[in-house]
Amino acid sequence: MIRYLDEMEAHFEKWYPREGCGLLGVQRGKLKWVPCDNVAEEIDDFVMDSRQYLKVIKSMDIIAIVHSHPEYSCEPSTTDINNCNAIGIPYYIFSYPSMEMYDLTPKNYSSKPLIGRTYEFGVSDCYEAARDYYKEKTNIEVPKRIPYENNWWDRGIDYFNEEYINSFGSKRVNNRLEAEKNDLMVFSVESDIPNHCGVYIGDNLFFHHAEHRLSCRDYIGRIWLKALTGVYRYEA
Numbered sequence: 001m002i003r004y005l006d007e008m009e010a011h012f013e014k015w016y017p018r019e020g021c022g023l024l025g026v027q028r029g030k031l032k033w034v035p036c037d038n039v040a041e042e043i044d045d046f047v048m049d050s051r052q053y054l055k056v057i058k059s060m061d062i063i064a065i066v067h068s069h070p071e072y073s074c075e076p077s078t079t080d081i082n083n084c085n086a087i088g089i090p091y092y093i094f095s096y097p098s099m100e101m102y103d104l105t106p107k108n109y110s111s112k113p114l115i116g117r118t119y120e121f122g123v124s125d126c127y128e129a130a131r132d133y134y135k136e137k138t139n140i141e142v143p144k145r146i147p148y149e150n151n152w153w154d155r156g157i158d159y160f161n162e163e164y165i166n167s168f169g170s171k172r173v174n175n176r177l178e179a180e181k182n183d184l185m186v187f188s189v190e191s192d193i194p195n196h197c198g199v200y201i202g203d204n205l206f207f208h209h210a211e212h213r214l215s216c217r218d219y220i221g222r223i224w225l226k227a228l229t230g231v232y233r234y235e236a
Helices: 001-016 050-057 076-085 124-135 160-167 222-227
Strands: 019-028 030-036 060-070 091-096 101-104 170-172 182-187 196-202 205-208 216-219 229-232
Touching: 001 019, 001 030, 001 091, 019 050, 030 050, 030 170, 076 091, 124 196, 124 205, 160 170, 160 222, 160 229, 216 229, 222 229
Parallel strands: 060 091
Antiparallel strands: 019 030, 019 060, 091 101, 170 229, 182 196, 182 229, 196 205, 205 216
8 A cells, every 4th residue: 555655645635625535456466546536515524436436346356445634633533433334344544634544444233233223324224224134134145335425316326226236146036026035125216216225024024224214124015116126036
């Protein structure tokens, strides 16, 4: 990483007074630094451009998410800690311009109870709920999430696209009304783009975590059936 400090510093200077961000990854056995755009609305926050992130992960393995704290300590904020834990990738946080670094290692959140979680986008939401369900109830290991942009469906981004879900080892169920226990259910809620997921648990019930609600079991009534766009079955 030392070899890229100058490039990182130049990137942080470019984005000053906003936070600069980027990715460290390994490609063909070599360390790579990829600067990314910060699309956050707030000046003291960063949200990495998801299109850039998705492009990078197709060609390399990400080992760290990097960002700067302009005119501030490199100590992680509560948001940094929560997001690092949710994504499961180390954060390298630099104070700028001093370039002091904090190496933030993610913790395992799998011990959280499935039911009754408070919703927090990117930390405790529908994807994390489904992922933790599979880990606790089955032998299926769903990959860690990528850093989603909030309201991605309004930006024309499809995180629940067929290719991405199938890469986890799932197959689409041709008839979505023939769901079996532990099938992943994907919904398009008031949108043409899928923006929610849950896990079918039998008897017309599914487990999910919707925005502004606690994680729970829910009945698949008419509204949810109308929004259901795909059912996927994982091979344990």
